[in-house]
Structure formats: structure tokens, C-alpha cells
Amino acid sequence: MSISDYTELLIEASERGGDPTLPTRGKMLVGLVENHLNKKLRVSDMEASTTVTTDANGEATIPSGWVGLEGVYYDDVRVPRLMYSPVEQDFVSWGYYTSGDTIKSNLKSRSIVIRYYSAIPSLHTNSTNWLLTAEPEIYLTGLAWQMALRSNDFEKAALAKGYLDSLLGDFRKDDSAKRRGMTSVDMGGGTFDRGSNFTVTAS
Template sequence: MTISDYASLLADAGDYSGRDDVAHLFPRFLALAELKLNRVMRVADMEKTATVPLAEGEGSLPAAFLEARQVLGADGRALRALPLQEFNSNGTSAGAPIGYAIVGAAIRVRPKGGENIRLTYYAKIPPLTAEAPSNWLIEKAPDVYLYALVEEIAIWERDAAKAGAAEALKRQAMAGLGLADERLRWGNAEIVIGGLTP
């Protein structure tokens, strides 16, 4: 059977783990697996772009935000991430924003302004559910999902050997996805050495 959606993932996770009695716990295992994947996975399919309106130099981050990839000011200039000490020392200056900091569920820019910023960010994997049975990850790398679920089932069973084997397979599948992502992004790129040349 090919894994293509929520139902087929549930069936294969049961087969691979040797457990056909965990369907009632499947949503819990799936949520835990996605939580762990969101902590470490960063691939192009997770990238989103949003316009964030600011009020007094602060705006709300998108609900699915995980990590900033690029922040652009209203003039299209890239803003840099600032350490909080430097960020706080720029609070009273005027002019176009030069940097940003993430504080809680907000993004703040300094100097303060009321213009919109353009945020490119990594977003959480859209959760799989019976009502939303497909997402980009199950279409692109169903093995990542499968091994992540087998790992969660093994942890629930308190079977350390099985959990370790599933985790190793999950890491291998994630490494393959990461390699494919790097090739997608950089496969045709030229190496350019910056700085002065003799």
C-alpha cells in the first residue's frame, strides 16, 4: 500500500509497528511526531511569506511561525536580527528600521516605526487530521511520517530498542529530504568568493 494520506499512514504505522490496536491513540502519536519534526526540520516547503503590520515598531507573528528566514523593511531593505541589548539601545532613535528581534509571539523593529514589514519564515507542518488528510510532507516524504509514528508507538510501548531503530530510520529519511531540498535550492548555483581578490 502506498502512503498517500491520513488513513493509509494510520494503516501502515500499525503494520510497521506490529500494533493493530492503536487507532484510538493515533491522533496523539501524530501530534507528538509533528511537534518533534517542527523542532528540527527546515525545508523550502515550510517557507511562507507574510506582510506584518507594525504599530509602534511591533507586530504579531503568524500563527504557524517557527523561525524567521528574512525580514524586509517597507523599502525592501533586509533587516538584521539584533541581540536584545543592542535592540533595546536603538529604541529612541529615529529613521527607517535597521533590525528586528523576536520577543514572544511578536516581532519588534528598531528604530520604532509604523510601516509594514515583509516576513519570510518557516511555518509549522500543516497538521494531518481525518478532516485534512493530506499535506506537503506526506506527499513528498511519507517515510518521514511513517518512521516518526513508529517511533512514537515504540515510546508508548516502552520499547527502547524499537524506538531507537525507528528514530534512526526517521533521521535517515529526514537527511534524504534535506539533501533533496539542498539540491532544489542550490543544485545549479555557482560558488562566489566574496571580498577583495588580488
């Protein structure tokens, strides 16, 4: 099954859910689904990178729209994410941490590479995106979940959420298999999600 755009998605979801009023609340419901997906998915289509130069204080701004940080690299070496001492007002060792959308480090006036995960492009704004093209069932199931929650049908919501989780799990596995040939790879240090506590033990 394929769904070409935002409008077709709302029509299909409305017919499946038996709710002709769904399109009038599409922006809100699709936004809720995408907010959830941005927290759960870390796949190749979300990967991005940029090269920036830190300022004299060792600070640099993470590009807008980031939802997860894969890592920071200097001279092709992964920079460790470290604890920061608010008492000493200095780093406990070489590395960086994040504060909001800012990377703070002791790499002053240096060129660094930030590898991050960007948010899934909004369907309401862009009409379509790579996820709707690849897996429309994820969006349809996400909307079924949100519609059930809105109707206070928590049993139906739980079933839809369980199916959504299954779809996301399969999508992540397929993405990993395509990139790494089913080989499990430890990237070292994992990823850092936007909004997470910055205090992390050095890897």
C-alpha cells in the same frame, strides 16, 4: 510507496508495528511526530512570507502557525536581528528582536516583509499534506519511533530514531538540491526557531 491520507497511514503503521490499537491513539502519536518534524525540517514547502506594517512602537505580529523565522526585510534589505538592552529600554543599534509572536523593532510605522517557516499542516485536521504525499516513509518511521517509546522498547526506539534522522537529512539535501542546484548558499544570519532565546549578536 504512496499513502493517500491519515487513515491509510494509521492502518499501514498499525500493520507494520503489529499493534491493532494504534488507530485509537493516532491523533496523539501523529501529533508527537509532527511536533518533532516541525523542529527539525526547514524546507521549501514550509516557506512563507507576508508584508505587514509595524505600529507606532515598531511592533508587528508574526502570522500564526510559524515555527521558524528566516528573516525580516525592509526595502528589500535584510534587517539584522539584534540584542536588546533591558536597562536602557532601547535598541543597541538598528534592527529587531522577537518576543513571543511579536516582532519588536525601531522600524516604526514601516512596511516590512516577514519571511518564515510555517508548521506542517496537521494530518489529523487536514487528512493529508505535502509531506505525506512526498515522503510517507518519514511519517511511518516517526510513528514506529513513537510506538517503541510508548512500549518502553528503547533499543527499537533508538533504531527508528536513527533511521528517521537519516530520512530527514536526505529530504533536506534533496530539497536544497532542487532549489539551489547542489550549491551551498549562506543566507546570512541563519534562521530563528520559535521558542529560541531572542538575544542574538547582530550579523
